[in-house]
Amino acid sequence: MHQRIQADLTRLRQRPISRRTVLLLIPLFILFVMGLYAITDIDYLYHDHALTRADWMGYAVCHRITERSFMINGRQFPLCARCTGMYLGAALTLLTLGLAGRWRWSDLPPLKLLLVLLGLIGIMGIDGINSYLHFFPNAPHVYQPQNWLRLTTGMGTGLAMGLIMWPALAQTLWANAEFRPIINSWRELAGFVALLLVGIFLLLSNQALLLYVLAIVSIFGLLGILLSINLVLGLILLHRDGRALTWRETAVPLLIGLTLAIIELSLISTIRLSITGTMTGFPGL
Numbered sequence: 539m540h541q542r543i544q545a546d547l548t549r550l551r552q553r554p555i556s557r558r559t560v561l562l563l564i565p566l567f568i569l570f571v572m573g574l575y576a577i578t579d580i581d582y583l584y585h586d587h588a589l590t591r592a593d594w595m596g597y598a599v600c601h602r603i604t605e606r607s608f609m610i611n612g613r614q615f616p617l618c619a620r621c622t623g624m625y626l627g628a629a630l631t632l633l634t635l636g637l638a639g640r641w642r643w644s645d646l647p648p649l650k651l652l653l654v655l656l657g658l659i660g661i662m663g664i665d666g667i668n669s670y671l672h673f674f675p676n677a678p679h680v681y682q683p684q685n686w687l688r689l690t691t692g693m694g695t696g697l698a699m700g701l702i703m704w705p706a707l708a709q710t711l712w713a714n715a716e717f718r719p720i721i722n723s724w725r726e727l728a729g730f731v732a733l734l735l736v737g738i739f740l741l742l743s744n745q746a747l748l749l750y751v752l753a754i755v756s757i758f759g760l761l762g763i764l765l766s767i768n769l770v771l772g773l774i775l776l777h778r779d780g781r782a783l784t785w786r787e788t789a790v791p792l793l794i795g796l797t798l799a800i801i802e803l804s805l806i807s808t809i810r811l812s813i814t815g816t817m818t819g820f821p822g823l
Contacts, residue, residue, distance in 0.1 A: 562637065566751070573750035583613050589750075592616035592757040593817060598806035599760065603819040606669075606685060608741065610749045614818065615756075619688035620666065622756045626741070627696020627734050628703075629759030634733060635704055635720065644708035644715035647701060651727055655701060658694030665691045686742060693734045699763055701730075707766045710779045711788060764799040765792070772798075 576586045583589075589610075596602065596616035608615045608622065615622055635643075646652055669683040705720045721727055740748050769791055773779040782788045814821055 559637065562633065569751045569754055570747065572754075573747045576750060577611060577746040580611060583611055586613075588754055589613070589616060592754060594807050595757050595760060595800075595803045596621065597810065597817055598803040601819055602817065606683075606688065608685065608689075608749065608753075610753065611746050615749075615753050617753075617756055617760075619685040620662070620669075620692040621760075622741070622753070623689040623692020623694075623738075624662075624696040624699065625759035625763065626737060626752055626756040627693035627759070628700045628763050629696075629755050630733055630737055631697050631700025631730060632704065632759070632762050634730065635700070640704075640718075640720060642708050642712050642714065642716045643718045643720050644705045644712070645717050645719045646705050647719050647721050647727075651721060651724070652702075654727065655698035658691075658698050662691035662695040686738075689741065690738055693738060696759065697730055697734055703763060703766045706770055710770045710773050711782050711791070713780050713783050715780070760803075761796065761799050764802065765795040768795040768798045768802075 572586075572588060576583045576589070593602075593614075593616045600617045600621040602614070602616075602618060604614055606620070607618045617625065635641075647655065665683070665687055668679050668681060669688065671677040671679045672683055701720055708715050721730070737752070741752050772795065773791065778791075782791070811817065
């Protein structure tokens with residue numbers, strides 16, 4: 539038994555770290571360094587360049603009502619609790635699929651799993667309606683809304699968004715797409731759910747450094763989803779879908795999709811700010 543354990547440990551030490559893992563660890567390390575620098579100075583945190591730009595991106599798609607948002611040492615998240623859950627869940631899902639090497643897997647999950655994912659979206663919808671009704675004191679509501687509920691139901695929707703958007707993008711982008719379900723079992727779905735539960739726990743731990751990193755990652759999730767939508771619609775409309783054979787051939791479409799995503803979000807934010815005059819919530823709410 540001892541020799542077997544030693545042999546397993548030796549194999550683990552000799553196993554090289556994949557390039558995908560390195561590409562993930564480098565930006566994560568940079569984010570942690572940025573977070574450490576930001577949270578040590580409250581004044582700097584409130585004017586942190588990364589968070590300020592993230593605020594501007596999030597403002598395009600999120601109400602950003604202060605009471606319905608998490609805080610980093612008193613500084614509001616770029617997104618409300620529900621939107622944070624949605625786009626953080628999407629980011630974690632997309633990152634996991636990438637690390638698993640499923641870049642070309644282009645089929646939706648089996649129907650039974652797809653129905654569960656649609657159910658998660660429905661649960662967020664129910665919680666969202668209940669939460670919205672609290673704007674009207676005399677309106678009926680089932681339970682008291684909580685930010686942790688908004689976060690949790692948003693995470694479920696983010697998981698569904700990632701697992702549905704990924705195969706749509708793979709079918710549209712690759713000429714040699716692999717027609718395999720993006721997930722194919724309850725076990726795989728449970729693994730993703732467990733990952734999101736860890737994300738929820740880390741965010742609710744209220745550790746400033748973790749909050750900083752997760753806030754930025756949620757904006758990456760927003761950009762990733764919008765980039766994917768731009769690519770799918772653009773390549774289909776231009777009849778350029780299903781042509782890429784190598785990563786080099788995807789560079790231009792990906793760059794265009796990302797650029798359009800940033801322009802779209804910036805334009806919406808500019809129009810909204812000119813109308814409402816505030817970066818948090820809506821006048822009168």
